[in-house]
Amino acid sequence: MELDANDASGPEGPPPYGSQAHPSDDLRARYEGPAQVPSSSTLPRMSVPDLGHEGNRWTRPVTTLASSVHAPALVTSRGNSSNAANTSGVSPRSKRKLSQPRPGLASQTASSDAASRKKPKTAPQDASKHVIASIVAGTNSAAGGTDAAADDTAVQELAAKISFEQIKAAEGKGYRHLGPQDAVHLQNLMKSFSNSGAIRNQALAIYASNEVFKEASFQFYKFLRTKMTPELRGALAQLRPGAATNDQLFDLFVPYMFTYYNDELASYKVIVSTMDLRRPHLWYPRARAMKRRFIYHAGPTNSGKTYEALQAMNAAESGLYVGPLRLLAMEVFDETNSQGVYCDLITGQERKLVPGSSHSSCTVEMANLNKPVDVAIIDEIQMIGDEFRGWAWTRVLQGLPAQEIHLCGDASAIKLVEQLASEMGETVEIKRYERFTPLHVDHKGLIGGLQAVKAGDCIVAFSRRAIYTIKAVIEACTDHKVCIIYGGLPPETRRTQARLFNDPDSGYNILVASDAIGMGLNLNIRRIIFQTLHKFARGTEVSVGTSAIKQIAGRAGRRNSAYSQGLATCINRKEIPSLQEALEVAQDAMKTPHAGILPEWDQLERFAGQLPGQALPAVLTRFGAEARIDGTFFFCQQDGVIELAQLLERIEGLSLNDRYIFCLAPISRRNIQMVAALLHYAKRYSEQRAIALGLEAPAEAPTTVGGMAQLETLHQIVSLWLWLSFRFPEALFPDREHAFEVLETIVEQLDEGLRELSIPTAGRSNNPDAIARLSGFKSKEPTTRSIIELPDAVASNFLLEAAERLAAQRSQRSMRSH
Ligand SMILES: Nc1ncnc2c1ncn2[C@@H]1O[C@H](COP(=O)(O)OP(=O)(O)OP(=O)(O)O)[C@@H](O)[C@H]1O
Structure with missing residues (x-):
């Protein structure tokens, strides 16, 4: 569905941040606390990608990992854990965690003799563990052979003594200068370790990012090297690079990381948690508290x-309607109030508050998730799969605190x-219509061409140019009068055109x-007559x-x-079978496979906080690339937002949040003037100077198609100003009333323009090309800077340059995609 420039042609902006349950509330609840290391009870299950072929031992639920990590608890049996922990820099809580033995190991510690007697055969992997255990413990008694099948009791006893702290304590006693052979051998072991996909997976599970892992595994090698006792060196010689050795090294690597890379782990943990967009329904505790x-x-x-839905909503004590277009919200607002049910209207650029109202009608992005209501309506629910705006439907579906939706x-x-409902423990009743x-x-098509149209016909075309051309042709060739409706017209104008068309006495x-x-x-x-079943979208048909x-x-x-x-048909008869086919597709056969999702501001902010110095475009790009989502969802398209964020980088003094709000402004980015106006307002805002509207409606209604376009752009700029005025301090956007007056005048002039528009034609010709030429159409929609007089600052070279660069980038991209 073509997005409606004057409705919600994009997100209506950020939801009321801070005023509602935040997506990270649940995450925060799970993560807050002094613990700086992943704790068995608080960590989410991580499903890190399987990068290697060696199995994925640590990709089991982290709860297991976290307790495994506490292997150094064995130190407690030696009575020196607290000292070791104190010198390690691990937080007291971490120490406590580290000192909690994992069940398996604890029993092994307590009764290693018994265990060894009961278990004469140890699996190869476990055996290898014992080898390395003996190595780091400074003995070589485990060196029973190169296959690492050291399962004798002595080895297990030594294994029970292994601890990271012991290795650490070996500092200074070791031989710093290994012989070339030993050094190469240790290097080989470590090479196998650091190149292992499985080990990198396990490292991710303790929040060691790939970059940190790379650096830390090298430092870990140096660490081991400097602790090299003669015994360690001797035993080392008998180990072979491979999965089993890697696993054992990893058991030592974990406490090493917690000691020397605690900050890095903690920071990456925040990043991971903020990028975790799985189970988004938990972001809305208010709705979750309801059935x-x-x-x-x-x-x-x-x-x-x-x-049917409106009947239910209007009969309720309190109600909320959310829909995709301003036009729809306005219709419901009028209809509901006309029935004596007091209803507010809330869209991105207007607030009509009716005293004593119990109901609200709003565009979907504007839904207030903090206000419980009895009955809510979510209109056009299939738009949950919309590439750009689907997130807004997901949000209301999961977060509206309404008894009945x-x-x-x-x-x-x-x-x-x-x-989605079953994940929330809620039920869905289906009513089919x-x-x-x-x-x-x-199937006859339109025999006789546009001259043959009859009263009640609606010709559907997919460009503004085609719409005006067809209007010109019909009015030139027949006695009919033509109304027009397209997304660039304000909703008020579209409604006026609809009324004229519906009114049998209007002449249209x-x-x-x-x-x-x-x-x-x-x-x-x-009858609907499709001019074509193809359209241009993003430079492609x-x-x-x-x-x-x-x-x-x-x-x-x-x-x-x-x-x-x-009735429905096509001008081009060849397209009629496609039309027939589309209409025959059963409703159930059309699938909306995924639900759109986007992070909310606080999540982005926390994420950005972990990437100091990174600009918003990089933050958005990285978040989009790395966010973790369930298969039911998809991450909504953000290219346009990132483009605007890039342009806004040239403006200093804006906070990250300010930038983000400006990026979400519902503007057509193809319209350079709109972009320039946005940049102008952002620049003024960055200087904390009052942002006067600075625009007036022209004195006369437009008389040409080009004049209509100018006025539509003007309307969109005033709407943009109003949109911003509802998001930034009112003092910086003075005289909102005046802006509404300007808007009203523009709408009147557009109405008049459409009534009076005279499109020159070549007499009663039905040659669309000839008429189009005479109508003054150019090959491109008029979007140059000369269309309307913008305030000086808007037209400043800097801003227009930036906007034009954006346009150039877009056209380059579109050429590349061809
Ligand atoms: N029970 C009814 N009594 C009177 N009019 C009705 C009734 N049900 C629907 N209508 C009218 O029929 C028309 C179509 O109804 P409605 O808009 O609810 O359909 P819809 O399925 O929601 O279609 P769309 O998705 O196109 O909006 C409207 O003009 C509506 O007022």
Whole structure:
């Protein structure tokens, strides 16, 4: 579905940070505390990638690892653990942890003799452990052969004495200068150790990042070398590089790490925990404290799903509607208030608060997860799979504190919702709907071309240029008058156009629209005519998706309209089979396989805190690349946000949070003026200077298509200003009322412009190309800096340069992708 520039063409911005349950609350609860080393009771299960072929001993749940790590507890049996720990720099709590013997080893310690008697045969790996144990213990009695099958009692006794502290204590007693042969041999052992994928996996499990592991394993080699007693050297000679030796070395490596790399481990632990986006439903304790009930209204368009859900919401004591578009939120706001149920309107750029209200209607990103309500509606639930905005649906699905939640949408997300609900211990009731009126494909196509359109027809095209051209052609060739609707128009203008089209006395009876009609408008359409089933997206021609085709075509023959059935067809008859095919796809066959997800601000902030000196683009990129998510989810696309973050790097004095908010502003990044305006506002903000709107509506309504585009951009810039004004201190965004007035005037002028727009044509020609030329269309949408007079600072070279660089980058990328 084409995103709607004047609705929520992107995230409506960060959710109200700090005002709601934070994703990391649960993590914090699990991680806070003085312990600086992973503790068996607090560590998450880590599923580090299996990098090697040697097995994955330490990738078992870390609870096991953490207790294994406490092997040095054996020191306690020697009565010197506290001294050793005190000198090691390990925190008191860590010491306590280290002194807790793991069950297996503890019993081995207590009764090694008995154990050895009972267990005459030791597995090769265990045997190898004993070899290294004897080595580091400074004896060579374990040296029973190169196969490391040293399972005799003596070895086990020595093994019981092994401790990291002992090795450490050997300092100064060793031979620093090993003979070349011994040195090479130790190097070989360590090479095998540090190159082992399995060992690197185990190191990750104790929060040793790859970089730290690389450095630390080298230092560990030096550490062992300087502790080399003659006995150690002798035993060492009998070890061979390999998995078993690696495992034994790792048992020593762990306490070494906790002693010498504690800070690095602790820091990486924070990074890992903040990047952990698994089980996101735990981010919302308020909702988790409730037993919510989902009712999924699944069906095609025009089947009464939303009607049913609204009935339930309006009958409740308190209610909340969340939907994808400002237009939809506005419709519900009007409808609910008209029924005497007081309802607020909250979108990214406006707040209409009705005194005594019990209900709210808002765009999905703006949902307040702190306010419990009886009944909530999440509209267009299948958008949970939206590449860019899916996270907002996941968030409300998991976090809305509502007793009863109605989900409206097609059936494609049923399985996903059921899975998410079951993870939360909640149930879903499915209600299936059928269209009120039949929808048929008109196989004849549009015989006679655009001249043959009839009252009630809606031609769907996927570019602004095509829409104006078709309008010009129809008005030139027929007596019909044409309304137009596309995403660049403000929602108010779209509603006005819809009313004109629906009103049988207005004189307007044809509609030309983009896919923006797919949602939110009740229209009196008899027949949907696709100009094409292809459109340009990100520089490439792509087929319009099945779901979008169904949604758009489904607008024809709506209940309560003048038509008892709907028709759908294509101008290009060759595309009719594709249309038929798309409409025949069963609802259940369309799958929304994954739910979008993004971190919330606090998570990013904590992550950034561990990467001092890293700029926001790097933080966002790294988070996106390394975040850990369950297979049910996908990380939403952030390229646009990162692009803006890169541009904002040129502006000094903004905090990370400020930058992030500016990056999330819902602007069309293809529009250089919008980008320049954003940068201008960010620069002013960084200087803590008041940010006056600095724009006025033009005195006259536009009379040309280019003039319309200018005014649309102006509307978007004022909307951007308002959006920012709701996120930054009011004192820096003075006179919001004035901005609303400017917006209102612009909307009036757009309405008038659309009424009066005269597109020059070549008489009653039906040659679209000729008409398009005469209509003044250029090969590109007008986006140059001359379109509207922006404040001086906006047009400053620096800002425009930056914006143009962005545009150049984008076009280079798009050329590369071709
Ligand atoms: N029980 C009803 N009584 C009267 N009108 C109804 C009833 N159910 C639905 N309608 C009307 O039918 C039309 C379509 O209903 P609705 O918008 O709920 O469908 P929908 O399945 O949600 O479609 P979409 O997804 O396109 O919005 C609306 O104009 C609605 O007011």
